[in-house]
Each structure stands twice: as structure tokens, then as C-alpha cells.
Amino acid sequence: MSTFQCVSTFQRLLLNFLPCFTQPSGESFLALATAWALAVGPRTVTNLVRTIGRSASKSHDAYQYFFSGAVWAMDEMWRILFNLILSSRLLARDAVIELAGDDTLVHHTGRRIFGAGIFRDAVRSTKKRVAYAFGHNWVILCVIVPIPFCPNVFVSLPVCARLRPKPPKIKGRRKQKAGATKTTVELLAEMAALVASWAPERRFRLVGDGAYASLAAQLPENMTLISRLRKDAALYAPPPTPRRKKPGRPRRKGKRLPTPVQRAKSSRLSWKKTELVLYGERVVRLLHSYQAYWYQVCPNEPIQIVIVRDPEGKHEDEFFFSTDLALSAKAVVEGYGHRWSQEVTHRQAKQQMGIDDPQARLQPAVERQAPFCLLILSLVKLWYLTVGHRSDELLAWRDAWYRHKEGVPFTDMLAALRFGSWRLWFSRGSGLAPQHSKILRPLLRALARA
Structure with a gap:
């Protein structure tokens, strides 16, 4: 007898995705999605079929074909998941939707795997040594939601993902043709615009590390950015008001300001002692905020800069910025701290959900199996936060x-x-x-x- 059954509340979540498929593909989706959540062991298609057991109404090849050849769009499934999150009441109707974006390396082994290559492994790298590994580089966008029964605790639910394949190697050198392979920043900007189009009436706030600071001028109108600021950033004051009857074009840049590090060393700064909630703990930090222009990243609008200092001197000064000038310094720092929940999500996808277990080699299967894993991870969290915890x-x-x-x-x-x-x-x-x-x-x- 098969052990393949799932609680009805989780099954109802899966039924929302059936409009994305034909009837045969919909049956495969329900079986594979449930098996992915309940499987014990690697999430290969073979082991998923074992989990389905005697309930499997199709051959092994039919379930393989679901990823490699069936007609369905992953972006449409992401849109349905995003709408389920909004309708779950985990976020208030007038609240700003917090997003977190980052890339992660999913390890793989083997030859002729589409999109695989040698990338920097951020988990094993240190300040003194950079580690590299073979695998897929995935750019993931998550929605940050609070746990309703745990104050000041947040979790990330992936709502979109893009594969950044390695550029082809030509004559011993890697040459990237124009438009052939997008960068991680371009992929995250593309996903942010896509998610913002699903709810144009809502406001969004994207949080990313310093590698994505250049997104400040590439986001939709209803989305702002919180990110790290370079310590040596070239900052400027607002351009002066042009005088009349003066020859030549008006100045585009104001006076050059000290770098963030130089400003932090000044003894004339006014610091505000603030209690913050960072990573689930209450800490006290000294904050100093001001506005400036960072033309290399955001040439048309000023940004709000926040310098964070540990009053006990145990941690180095940190520098953040936001394109939302109305946001308080405390909200900027705490908002960036919410980004850590995405790092935890990456670990969960690798250790508990087996995102690196599938052995796909062809492009359609490679581009579907990892996002499919992230989709199931989000559904498990959504099920628990809305129903399962009761x-x-x-x-x-x-x-x-x-x-x-x-x-x-x-x-x-x-x-x-x-x-x-x-x-x-x-x-x-x-x-x-x-x-x-x-x-x-x-x-x-x-x-x-x-």
C-alpha cells in the first residue's frame, strides 16, 4: 500500500496551480509536488517516484518529461504563489511589501550540464581566501513576511528565480556577447520589475547586499532599495541653483563630500543612540544619517545614508543607504537586517529540500527543477504560517x-x-x-x- 497522502490543507494550496497545466501535466504536478515535500532522501525524480509508490499512475519517463518537455511556465506559477501570499493576510493591505534578492551557488557534478560552471562559493570564502566550486548560479527573489505568532521574527518565501549560466568559453577565454548572458544585477532587476507588475497598486522595498547597490536607478517607480554603501563612495552635495545670465551650462554636481569612512571619523558628527532589533535580538547602536548624491549609482535622485556604530567598539562601522528619503535611520538598518532570512532560506533549500539533488542536464529541466524546489519550500512555509501551526x-x-x-x-x-x-x-x-x-x-x- 502506498504512503502517498497529504493533508487536505496543503493539497488545497497545490490545487491553485492547476490552471497552469493541462490535465495530464496537472496530475504529474500534484504527485511530484507532494512527493517533493514528503520524500525522505534525495529529491531525484527516481526517489520522488518511489515516494509516490503504488499511487503512481504513470511511468518513470512521464515524470521526467514533466520537467524536460511538458508545456508550462514557471513565471505563471510564481505569480499564483505571490497572490497566495498576499491573500493569506500575513501582510497588511497597506503595508510595504519587503523583498530580498541575492544569488547562491547550487553545487553539481558531471559533464555537459547546461549553465553549470565554476563560480565563487560565498559560503566557503573568507576575507583572505576566495573559494570556487562547480555548479549553477541562481538569483533568487524572496518576499519577507513576519511570523504572526513570533514577534520580530521574519521568514523569506521565494517568489521568483533565474539561472545565470556561465558564458561560453571561446579559444581559451570566456567572452560574453552583448545580451547573451545577463549579469546577476540585470536578472534581479528583471525579477523585481516582474513582481512589481503583479501588484502595481502596492509599494515595494527591495533589500540587497552591496553587490546589488547599482539597482538604485533601475527599479520600478513603486519600489525603493536598501543596500550597503561602499566605504569609499564618491558622494556629492546637491548641485547649486543656477544663476541667471551666466554663460555656460549649469553645474550638474555639487561640492565633493568626504567618503563615508572619512565622515565617520569626524569628531563633529551628531550620533543618536537607538535600540534596534537585529536578527531577532535587541541591540543598542549609534546612528548618524544624512543625504547626498551618489552619481555612479543613482545619478538623478539623492539617497539617504546611515552610518552605524557600536558604542562598545566591538564591531566596525557599517554604512547603508536607501532611496526612500522618508524612511527613518532605524527602519533602514532594521530593514537591511531582514535580509538575513533569505540566507537562511538558501540553507534550507540545500539542506532540507534538496535543491542540488536533481541530476538534470538539459536546459528545460535545469531551468525548472531548482525553481520547482523553491516553490515547494515557499508552500510549506505558507502552509505552516497560515494553517499548520494550529x-x-x-x-x-x-x-x-x-x-x-x-x-x-x-x-x-x-x-x-x-x-x-x-x-x-x-x-x-x-x-x-x-x-x-x-x-x-x-x-x-x-x-x-x-
Whole structure:
């Protein structure tokens, strides 16, 4: 008998995506999506078919074809997921939608894999040594949502992803033709514009690290940016008001200002002692903010710059900027801190959801399987934040050494979905007596964490 059953609340989330497929492809989607969430072991198509078990109504090749040849659009599925997040009431209707964008390396091995190459591995790199690895470079855009039952704790839900393939190698050198391969910044700008078009009446705030600071002048009108500022950034005062009857064109730049590092060393600065919530902890920092022009990044509009200093001197000064001049210095720093939830999401995709497990080599399958994994990851989080956390069984999930933490690990979210689904199978399809099902509950709980 197959163990392939899922809780009805998660199944209803999957049914929202059926308009993206034909009837045969829709059946494959429901089976593969449920198997991806419930599978124990690598998320290869072969292991997913094993998870489906006797419930599989198609051959192994048919499920492979779903990724490599079936007609469906990943962007349409991202749009439906984004609308599900907005309709879940995790975000207030008038609230600014926070987005986080970054790229990550998904390791792979093998020859002739589309888009694979040697990229910088940010996880293993240090300040003194840069590490490289072979794999796919994915640019991911996430929506940052608060956990409703955990104050000051945020999670990231991927809502779009793009593959940045390695440029082809020609005569021993890598040459990138114009428009052939987009950069990570261009891909993130493309995804940000796409997501903003799904809700043109809403306001967005994109958070990215210093590598994406150049997006300041490339975003839609309803989107602002928070990012890191270069320590040696060339900053200028506003251009002076042009005088009448003076020959020549008016000045485009104002007076050159000190770099952020030079300004931070000044003894004349006025610092504001502020209590911040960073990475789930309350800390005290000294903040200094001012406005300037950074023509290399945002030539037409001024930016708000925030210098952060540790009053105890344990951490170096940090520099941030925002294109939203109405945003307070505290909101800029805390908003950038929300970006860490995306780094956690990257780790969850690799360690718990098996984003690097598929062995696809052809372009259609490569461009679909990793985003498909991120889609299921978002759905598991969305299910838990809206429905799954209400189960009484979850009170026993928290280990004694984790009960002081306010957040909920993704492993507990995934385990809750598995436990509820497997318990449903034992209660309905196994034919076991109720007392026997109760005895097996500790075993199911242990397997759900595997």
C-alpha cells in the first residue's frame, strides 16, 4: 500500500496551480509536488517516484518529461504563489511589501550540464581566501513576511528565480556577447520589475547586499532599495541653483563630500543612540544619517545614508543607504537586517529540500527543477504560517534546548507536514486499530524529522 497522502490543507494550496497545466501535466504536478515535500532522501525524480509508490499512475519517463518537455511556465506559477501570499493576510493591505534578492551557488557534478560552471562559493570564502566550486548560479527573489505568532521574527518565501549560466568559453577565454548572458544585477532587476507588475497598486522595498547597490536607478517607480554603501563612495552635495545670465551650462554636481569612512571619523558628527532589533535580538547602536548624491549609482535622485556604530567598539562601522528619503535611520538598518532570512532560506533549500539533488542536464529541466524546489519550500512555509501551526501536536515538537527561541525552524515546519500526512495514512488507509496507531505515533514523529 502506498504512503502517498497529504493533508487536505496543503493539497488545497497545490490545487491553485492547476490552471497552469493541462490535465495530464496537472496530475504529474500534484504527485511530484507532494512527493517533493514528503520524500525522505534525495529529491531525484527516481526517489520522488518511489515516494509516490503504488499511487503512481504513470511511468518513470512521464515524470521526467514533466520537467524536460511538458508545456508550462514557471513565471505563471510564481505569480499564483505571490497572490497566495498576499491573500493569506500575513501582510497588511497597506503595508510595504519587503523583498530580498541575492544569488547562491547550487553545487553539481558531471559533464555537459547546461549553465553549470565554476563560480565563487560565498559560503566557503573568507576575507583572505576566495573559494570556487562547480555548479549553477541562481538569483533568487524572496518576499519577507513576519511570523504572526513570533514577534520580530521574519521568514523569506521565494517568489521568483533565474539561472545565470556561465558564458561560453571561446579559444581559451570566456567572452560574453552583448545580451547573451545577463549579469546577476540585470536578472534581479528583471525579477523585481516582474513582481512589481503583479501588484502595481502596492509599494515595494527591495533589500540587497552591496553587490546589488547599482539597482538604485533601475527599479520600478513603486519600489525603493536598501543596500550597503561602499566605504569609499564618491558622494556629492546637491548641485547649486543656477544663476541667471551666466554663460555656460549649469553645474550638474555639487561640492565633493568626504567618503563615508572619512565622515565617520569626524569628531563633529551628531550620533543618536537607538535600540534596534537585529536578527531577532535587541541591540543598542549609534546612528548618524544624512543625504547626498551618489552619481555612479543613482545619478538623478539623492539617497539617504546611515552610518552605524557600536558604542562598545566591538564591531566596525557599517554604512547603508536607501532611496526612500522618508524612511527613518532605524527602519533602514532594521530593514537591511531582514535580509538575513533569505540566507537562511538558501540553507534550507540545500539542506532540507534538496535543491542540488536533481541530476538534470538539459536546459528545460535545469531551468525548472531548482525553481520547482523553491516553490515547494515557499508552500510549506505558507502552509505552516497560515494553517499548520494550529495543530496541538506541535506543542511536543520543540526540543527542550529550543524552547527559549521565538522563531520556528523550517525542520519543524516540514516535520509537521510529514507527520500530519503520514498520520492521515495510518488512520485511513492502513486498517490499523486506533490503539495501534497511537503506539506508532512516536515512530512517525521520529521519521518526520529525518
